[in-house]
Amino acid sequence: MTHACVAKGKKEIAVEQRELKYSDDDVVVQVECGGICGSDIHYYHEGRAGLSVIKQPLVLGHEFVGRIFQAPAASGLEPGQKVAINPSQPCGQCEYCRAGKQNACATMRFMGSAQFTPHVNGGFAQYVVVPAKQCVAYDEQVPASVMAVAEPTAVVIHALNVAGSIVGKRVLVMGAGPIGALAIAAASASGAAEIVAFDPSERCRRIAVEMGADAAVDASDRAAVAHYGENR
Structure with a gap:
């Protein structure tokens, strides 16, 4: 189980306990710090960020860092290692992705976003399951509060x-x-x-x-x- 900051609509936000589903092949990050983006603020005040409207409970947050709680050996990540999370999730199949321009993915999914339904939950939680490719290791000496602005x-x-x-x-x-x-x-x-x-x-x-x-x-x-x- 994990506690998460969930937005349900305009001025409707709560910290809830949620089931965390993962297997031995997943990377689990224990979140240490997160930055509040303008989109998070819009989701709270207006229930939407531009054309992205909250239609179901959404875990907010896409500027976050943490420590590896669990990772498969093949990932190259170690428990306790500090990582920043790249919140973008390109499809890997469109012409932009195939051309190596994943940042321009035509169907980019983004953590903490209500653009698609089902929504893509973000990182304002105690623990988050993320693909290994979204984890960027960083130096132990850098404070999490500083690295939270990496994105x-x-x-x-x-x-x-x-x-x-x-x-x-x-x-x-x-x-x-x-x-x-x-x-x-x-x-x-x-x-x-x-x-x-x-x-x-x-x-x-x-x-x-x-x-x-x-x-x-x-x-x-x-x-x-x-x-x-x-x-x-």
């Missing part, structure tokens, strides 16, 4: 790779929430000459500067926006 950080790094080299370039980050803040840190580490963040929240603007932005502008301040958009 959104990977998204940001991918975006930078798609953009190409930003060494010596000016970068504008629209929105300085968690993803924006990680984008600022990644851009700074990648050699950007100047980083400007736009956000209406004073708190987010302050965090943006702490994360490496050279300036953080109130998006509702038209004069400031015009200054950075036209004169820099």
Whole structure:
């Protein structure tokens, strides 16, 4: 049995005890820490995240890390080993998957998502059964609370790779929430000459500067926006 954080609809969430079904051939992860994504917040406040509507109880969470509780020898994973979980589950059969572009899978399933029915349960639970290929081992010395942001950080790094080299370039980050803040840190580490963040929240603007932005502008301040958009 395992306790899990289950969303059942708008403003309807509970911690429930659930049966954990697994065999000796499965990988079981004991969850240590998880990040709360915007989609998790939308599921709670609205009962949906975009077009993904909760139609049955859904275990939330896709930004999580833990320790291997059980793993078959063939997996190469050891009990007690620290792992971050890749929450994406590509089909492996579509043209994108066959071309090695699993991130663009036409029927991608994603942990903690109500996109498909039955829904794909996530990682906000004591124990989670996951395929070995979704487990990424990491150094014992890295705190779980830090590694829990590995998934959104990977998204940001991918975006930078798609953009190409930003060494010596000016970068504008629209929105300085968690993803924006990680984008600022990644851009700074990648050699950007100047980083400007736009956000209406004073708190987010302050965090943006702490994360490496050279300036953080109130998006509702038209004069400031015009200054950075036209004169820099």
